[in-house]
Amino acid sequence: MQTEKFLLGRGREDLSDDEKRVIEDSIATVRTLPGRTRLIRAGERVEHSTLLLEGFICRYMDDREGQRQLVAVHVPGDFVDLHGFPMKYLDHDIATLGPVKVATFEHDTLTTITERFPHLTRMLWFSTLLDAAMHREWIFRLGRLGAEGRLAHLFCELNVRLGMVGLARDGVFALPMTQPDLAEACGITGVHVNRVLRGLRERGALTFKANEVRILDRKALEAIGEFESDYLYVNRTA
Amino acid sequence: MQTEKFLLGRGREDLSDDEKRVIEDSIATVRTLPGRTRLIRAGERVEHSTLLLEGFICRYMDDREGQRQLVAVHVPGDFVDLHGFPMKYLDHDIATLGPVKVATFEHDTLTTITERFPHLTRMLWFSTLLDAAMHREWIFRLGRLGAEGRLAHLFCELNVRLGMVGLARDGVFALPMTQPDLAEACGITGVHVNRVLRGLRERGALTFKANEVRILDRKALEAIGEFESDYLYVNRTA
DNA sequence: CGCCCCATTGAGTGGTTTCAATCGCAGTGG
DNA sequence: CCACTGCGATTGAAACCACTCAATGGGGCG
Numbered sequence: 118m119q120t121e122k123f124l125l126g127r128g129r130e131d132l133s134d135d136e137k138r139v140i141e142d143s144i145a146t147v148r149t150l151p152g153r154t155r156l157i158r159a160g161e162r163v164e165h166s167t168l169l170l171e172g173f174i175c176r177y178m179d180d181r182e183g184q185r186q187l188v189a190v191h192v193p194g195d196f197v198d199l200h201g202f203p204m205k206y207l208d209h210d211i212a213t214l215g216p217v218k219v220a221t222f223e224h225d226t227l228t229t230i231t232e233r234f235p236h237l238t239r240m241l242w243f244s245t246l247l248d249a250a251m252h253r254e255w256i257f258r259l260g261r262l263g264a265e266g267r268l269a270h271l272f273c274e275l276n277v278r279l280g281m282v283g284l285a286r287d288g289v290f291a292l293p294m295t296q297p298d299l300a301e302a303c304g305i306t307g308v309h310v311n312r313v314l315r316g317l318r319e320r321g322a323l324t325f326k327a328n329e330v331r332i333l334d335r336k337a338l339e340a341i342g343e344f345e346s347d348y349l350y351v352n353r354t355a
Numbered sequence: 356m357q358t359e360k361f362l363l364g365r366g367r368e369d370l371s372d373d374e375k376r377v378i379e380d381s382i383a384t385v386r387t388l389p390g391r392t393r394l395i396r397a398g399e400r401v402e403h404s405t406l407l408l409e410g411f412i413c414r415y416m417d418d419r420e421g422q423r424q425l426v427a428v429h430v431p432g433d434f435v436d437l438h439g440f441p442m443k444y445l446d447h448d449i450a451t452l453g454p455v456k457v458a459t460f461e462h463d464t465l466t467t468i469t470e471r472f473p474h475l476t477r478m479l480w481f482s483t484l485l486d487a488a489m490h491r492e493w494i495f496r497l498g499r500l501g502a503e504g505r506l507a508h509l510f511c512e513l514n515v516r517l518g519m520v521g522l523a524r525d526g527v528f529a530l531p532m533t534q535p536d537l538a539e540a541c542g543i544t545g546v547h548v549n550r551v552l553r554g555l556r557e558r559g560a561l562t563f564k565a566n567e568v569r570i571l572d573r574k575a576l577e578a579i580g581e582f583e584s585d586y587l588y589v590n591r592t593a
Numbered sequence: 594c595g596c597c598c599c600a601t602t603g604a605g606t607g608g609t610t611t612c613a614a615t616c617g618c619a620g621t622g623g
Numbered sequence: 624c625c626a627c628t629g630c631g632a633t634t635g636a637a638a639c640c641a642c643t644c645a646a647t648g649g650g651g652c653g
Contacts, residue, residue, distance in 0.1 A: 260542030
């Protein structure tokens, strides 16, 4: 079962066994890739979409000076570029953070799914809308929070999302991001990330080492980052 | 024809006459509303979605101190909360800026559409993905640009989008936003918006009066805002 | 007429950036 | 085996952008 994490925490519970089988049977290829590898360049026509099975992937845009702004970080179970299916080409680049294992789906296959499985189609649609909800939260994060809040919020989000797929336990999880990477996700400089992380460490909120985050005081971190997980639709009762 | 602007510049050209008729016939109600009216509150269960026919609508989130961060501005032709259909409830509030005219669609009706019109469904999906693309551009705007660039970028985006629906001509368009509103969209203070606007005015880039924007030097403004319209999928050749 | 909100401007403060330097670690090649 | 190299982590100092506080004037509305 390659797709064991597929849409876990993204409406997965609403899928029937038939629908899960359709997804599993629709996989075209499964590949492993090293870290720091670009998968898709902005503007390229795309004919297939990528489901992240293991590892981390980010999406980003470059400014005029070549500086990156991350617009999304993806964890296992995420359909990284499903939006490329209706959109045909993307407005941003996609690259791996650490090494990854991914499954690909041909867009022709996805078209067939939309013609035969309306409910599954709405679930796929929902998955892309959840990405949009995270985008909105990132807009809030960058627009209303200072450097400390931005970092705190990012760690809170990753903790919840990784928890949903069983990759975070008690606030501890692997994360193949460097301090400059965090800077690109938070719209601040790498130097300042370092200072802010020191502050958070000294306050006993968390520790950050290469490839490992330990959230020591979740309540404090959530307060600093003004974090509420509603937007992740974790417990959708509606 | 209430829906003359429906998805104009959002893949509208890919719709058949039959599909356009289905949309027109699916309207449940048409209403007019005054400015500064909240349509939807975060967390509320939603049973219908709203197509903006005339006027401007914004989506926003509040921080802990009650300060708003706009996450989207909508122009006529936009399906403002189509994402509420698969999502069932929203993670943010929606309110009018100036007075508006809107059409509503029951979610039951939309479900029927997804079961009978796969291609139209993909077009609706595309429309929500375009909102996500704009979200990403806003993340970039807030993460990588200074106050001047953020404002310039916002005006450039609105100029293109309003141009697509015939509401901007030669860089001149109506916009019922105050300086504090612009501040909430750009993650800066109202006072600072005032100063930056003065700078842009003195450089001959644009003028901003209550309800009217005049872009005098589009090239300069696009350079300041690092604006490229690719993400709006204006001329989708792919 | 009074009130509130928007627009505008000044002065001082503070969060972040920029520039700069050091240290550690891993990969590379002599 | 070790110098060389590059990148990430860390810290200091100075400069700058944007914020806060404060005050004034203008316009719409009850």
